[in-house]
Amino acid sequence: MRVVRTVACALLVALLARGREAGAQDQPDRTLPAQLSAATRATLERIIDSARVAGLPIDPLYSKVREGVFRSADEPRVIAAVQRLGRDLGDARSALGDSARAEEIAAGANALRAGLKPADLSRLREARKRGTDHPLTVALVVLADLATRGVPPALAAASVNELVSRNVPDGSLMSFRQNVERDLLGGRSPASALDARTRSMIDEVERRRP
Amino acid sequence: MSEPDNPRWLDDVGDELRREIPVRAAWRAQLLDQVASARRPSLDDEISDFPPEPLHRAPGRRIVLSPLAGIAAALTFAAVGAGAAFLVLSSRSAGGDRNIAGASASPSTTTGTAVVSSSASAERETVRFELAAPTASHVALVGSFNEWNPVATPLQRDPSTGTWIVSLRLPPGRHVYAFVVDGDVTADPAAPRAADDDFGSANSVVLVSGRTS
Numbered sequence: 001m002r003v004v005r006t007v008a009c010a011l012l013v014a015l016l017a018r019g020r021e022a023g024a025q026d027q028p029d030r031t032l033p034a035q036l037s038a039a040t041r042a043t044l045e046r047i048i049d050s051a052r053v054a055g056l057p058i059d060p061l062y063s064k065v066r067e068g069v070f071r072s073a074d075e076p077r078v079i080a081a082v083q084r085l086g087r088d089l090g091d092a093r094s095a096l097g098d099s100a101r102a103e104e105i106a107a108g109a110n111a112l113r114a115g116l117k118p119a120d121l122s123r124l125r126e127a128r129k130r131g132t133d134h135p136l137t138v139a140l141v142v143l144a145d146l147a148t149r150g151v152p153p154a155l156a157a158a159s160v161n162e163l164v165s166r167n168v169p170d171g172s173l174m175s176f177r178q179n180v181e182r183d184l185l186g187g188r189s190p191a192s193a194l195d196a197r198t199r200s201m202i203d204e205v206e207r208r209r210p
Numbered sequence: 211m212s213e214p215d216n217p218r219w220l221d222d223v224g225d226e227l228r229r230e231i232p233v234r235a236a237w238r239a240q241l242l243d244q245v246a247s248a249r250r251p252s253l254d255d256e257i258s259d260f261p262p263e264p265l266h267r268a269p270g271r272r273i274v275l276s277p278l279a280g281i282a283a284a285l286t287f288a289a290v291g292a293g294a295a296f297l298v299l300s301s302r303s304a305g306g307d308r309n310i311a312g313a314s315a316s317p318s319t320t321t322g323t324a325v326v327s328s329s330a331s332a333e334r335e336t337v338r339f340e341l342a343a344p345t346a347s348h349v350a351l352v353g354s355f356n357e358w359n360p361v362a363t364p365l366q367r368d369p370s371t372g373t374w375i376v377s378l379r380l381p382p383g384r385h386v387y388a389f390v391v392d393g394d395v396t397a398d399p400a401a402p403r404a405a406d407d408d409f410g411s412a413n414s415v416v417l418v419s420g421r422t423s
Binding site for chain 2: 059063064066067068073081085102106107111114115137138142149170177
């Protein structure tokens, strides 16, 4: 019986440890790091509370605070980054609509940060086929990535809109991003790479269509 | 012993065991005398012992359990079985990576990647992060999924390729991350970039769909 009891206890401890690990990943820590001064924590709490009241996703804000602490940024810089992200989240939600998911809003905020305009996000939402509820998260991530790599935002928005309007699957959008990136690294101009890869992707989608 | 199916070594062992062990003649004679003088059971003795004692009268340990203890023992065994099955299945799912749509899947020729795989759970998916850094002595992963904690998720080096690898089970959503290579923060060269370089350098993005496909 002693052996059974020992094995059961060990197993219980192992299961609890795994459960704690999983729980930590499922529910992000919504506390502010103790390394920050009380005044900074109070300021950050106000910003985050405002976002919560506005119905915006707040986990990206907590994550931004923790990233700032990890990178040893000074406190005014952390506050400025969180304020800016809060504004971008609000603008993204306005552009994408009240029904936008949390990750769409976060990806939209990131696209705005990369140089896209709120109107680009709205056009993307309209480009999505009527009646479909497919998330725009991947399209927004691709947009932000292209703009970050030097593709003019307006050009990137036009190409991704075209692909989304043709119901290009998410996996193909990611391949599109990779191909453009490869072309850019190979020395091709952003406009040329984008144009060629967009036409190629449209041809591929049309070929696959029954 | 020497049936056709038996291996040769088994026959050799049998022969060895059957061989008479050489002993001194005086010791052998003394032993035989003692055996002959020992009391042999009489026929009456054999009859009085018939029928033989039933086996259940042999002395043995008897375990008495209260109903509550019995239920507890049953639950313990069930938990042990379920736990073992859970651990085996979860470790198997962590090893079965494959690309799916919507993930930041990258070709194997790139120097870093985050590959999302389906897993036993429809809620979370296994993401394998890889970075080719043959000369690095320590690589860790930081991101929104581990509260940007640089000691929470170290990568393991594959000595044959110099690639650093770690697999995590992440909930659905958009996750921002970076690698810490010998203390320097760097984005994943094979994943989409996040534009929010508020603190010096860009991060990377991995998307977890939460749907098995």
